[in-house]
Amino acid sequence: MILTLVVITALGFDFTNGFHDTANAMATSIATGALRPKVAVLLSAVLNLVGAFLSIEVALTVTNAVVNIQNSDGTPKPELLADGGTALLVIVLAGVIGGILWNLLTWLLGLPSSSSHALFGGIIGATVAGLGWSGVKWTGDGSKLDGVLGKVVLPALISPVVAGVVAAVGTWIIYKITIGVAARFTDNGFRWGQIGSASLVSLAHGTNDAQKTMGVITLALIASGEWTNTSDIPIWVRVSCALAIALGTYLGGWRIIRTLGKGLVEIAPPQGFAAESAAATVILTSSHLGFALSTTQVATGSILGSGVGRPGAQVRWAVAGRMVAAWMITLPAAALAGAFMWLVADLIGGVAGAVVVFALLLVAAGFMYQISRRTPIDHNNVNDEWQPAPAPASLSKEHA
Amino acid sequence: MNNLTLALDSAWKVLLIGILIGAGLPAIFAFGIRSMAYGTGGDAEVHATGSAGPRPHPAGRIGAAACFGVVLLGVALGITFIVATGFGKELSFEHVYPTLVSKD
Numbered sequence: 001m002i003l004t005l006v007v008i009t010a011l012g013f014d015f016t017n018g019f020h021d022t023a024n025a026m027a028t029s030i031a032t033g034a035l036r037p038k039v040a041v042l043l044s045a046v047l048n049l050v051g052a053f054l055s056i057e058v059a060l061t062v063t064n065a066v067v068n069i070q071n072s073d074g075t076p077k078p079e080l081l082a083d084g085g086t087a088l089l090v091i092v093l094a095g096v097i098g099g100i101l102w103n104l105l106t107w108l109l110g111l112p113s114s115s116s117h118a119l120f121g122g123i124i125g126a127t128v129a130g131l132g133w134s135g136v137k138w139t140g141d142g143s144k145l146d147g148v149l150g151k152v153v154l155p156a157l158i159s160p161v162v163a164g165v166v167a168a169v170g171t172w173i174i175y176k177i178t179i180g181v182a183a184r185f186t187d188n189g190f191r192w193g194q195i196g197s198a199s200l201v202s203l204a205h206g207t208n209d210a211q212k213t214m215g216v217i218t219l220a221l222i223a224s225g226e227w228t229n230t231s232d233i234p235i236w237v238r239v240s241c242a243l244a245i246a247l248g249t250y251l252g253g254w255r256i257i258r259t260l261g262k263g264l265v266e267i268a269p270p271q272g273f274a275a276e277s278a279a280a281t282v283i284l285t286s287s288h289l290g291f292a293l294s295t296t297q298v299a300t301g302s303i304l305g306s307g308v309g310r311p312g313a314q315v316r317w318a319v320a321g322r323m324v325a326a327w328m329i330t331l332p333a334a335a336l337a338g339a340f341m342w343l344v345a346d347l348i349g350g351v352a353g354a355v356v357v358f359a360l361l362l363v364a365a366g367f368m369y370q371i372s373r374r375t376p377i378d379h380n381n382v383n384d385e386w387q388p389a390p391a392p393a394s395l396s397k398e399h400a
Numbered sequence: 401m402n403n404l405t406l407a408l409d410s411a412w413k414v415l416l417i418g419i420l421i422g423a424g425l426p427a428i429f430a431f432g433i434r435s436m437a438y439g440t441g442g443d444a445e446v447h448a449t450g451s452a453g454p455r456p457h458p459a460g461r462i463g464a465a466a467c468f469g470v471v472l473l474g475v476a477l478g479i480t481f482i483v484a485t486g487f488g489k490e491l492s493f494e495h496v497y498p499t500l501v502s503k504d
Contacts, residue, residue: 173430185437190429193429278423
């Protein structure tokens with residue numbers, strides 16, 4: 001019973017991960033008109049689906065980066081398996097719920113925050129609540145980048161800056177090179193470049209992010225004795241995770257797409273091309289070097305950089321500031337949500353506790369969806385002129 | 401503190417490769433566009449209004465094709481990298497040209 005809830009919740013997280021991150025790859029292509037909004041999300045969804053199947057590596061040890069609930073081979077710690085794995089399942093369930101709640105809230109506010117950090121945050125919070133502070137791996141053993149500091153905090157500080165610099169340099173060079181070429185001619189050419197580079201980002205996203213959910217579900221299956229092989233993932237887990245992330249991507253997080261595509265910088269095709277090329281390169285290079293980073297932060301940094309690199313372009317630093325603030329509180333906020341959910345589940349206890357927190361998730365998700373309907377943003381108005389600081393009054397204007 | 405040195409160690413590599421490839425390939429693409437405009441002539445290039453614009457230069461098209469070819473090669477490498485990583489291989493540049501090797 002609890003296992004079923006964990007699987008459904010994890011797939012739900014995968015789904016939010018998809019629509020939260022559509023913007024990373026496609027916001028710029030949608031903003032410059034390189035792709036029509038519906039075509040862009042479809043392309044991104046298909047590439048995410050393909051990406052999820054491309055990787056046969058098993059991300060079973062995904063939680064090992066930040067918490068101590070698994071052995072290094074991916075099997076759960078034996079002390080958590082005493083009562084049929086319930087202890088571990090409840091931690092995972094509460095953690096993933098924390099991640100989903102934060103993803104939904106930031107989506108509602110149109111803020112591109114990191115889905116991986118939300119997942120890590122939720123699981124850290126649930127672990128602290130369940131096992132105490134010693135359950136969290138803060139720094140690793142020093143031999144490689146590890147722990148909360150090495151896998152989350154430092155990459156979060158460094159990667160947007162690196163991506164921004166690369167995109168700024170790229171944008172600046174492109175504008176230098178194409179002086180003397182008619183704007184309409186360059187725009188058409190760069191739209192093609194944009195589609196190519198954005199596709200690479202989508203593909204890389206599918207291979208990286210779907211893995212994490214697959215790892216979480218497989219961990220839950222092992223904990224409850226339904227699966228024993230630590231070097232493989234059940235095929236149905238792979239298929240359902242791939243479908244969940246692709247469906248989420250296709251739904252499109254229009255609110256976030258709008259912020260990234262229109263809010264930060266007015267993007268012209270050469271800038272969009274430079275931004276996505278920088279993002280694709282930084283993501284691929286980093287994963288090659290084992291430097292864990294957030295696709296979202298890299299994409300945001302790149303788009304900012306493309307605004308800095310174009311002479312005379314306007315960058316809305318206030319919007320950027322809100323995003324950075326959201327990044328900084330992503331981990332603690334998701335952790336609080338995860339910890340709260342664990343405490344509720346523990347207070348009630350057993351299956352009933354798990355059912356209650358799951359119900360809480362549904363209520364909160366439904367509530368946020370209702371609020372979102374009051375100021376809908378979809379493929380029709382995603383590219384409307386950006387209004388500086390939306391008036392809060394517009395929120396209460398009409399009821400959904 | 402170890403984490404910080406390790407992170408900075410990776411960061412400058414990512415920055416270096418990022419600028420080389422992430423800004424370099426777009427630059428080559430931009431050269432391709434410029435070359436294409438030179439090859440197309442007329443309204444593709446900025447010229448005084450009222451005049452017909454520069455005439456087309458076939459050499460420009462050849463240059464453009466070469467630039468786009470290099471960029472496509474780069475993209476192909478990128479895709480190979482994503483796929484190879486997923487299947488437990490990695491791209492090695494030991495022999496200058498990229499080869500696939502097993503990850504250890």
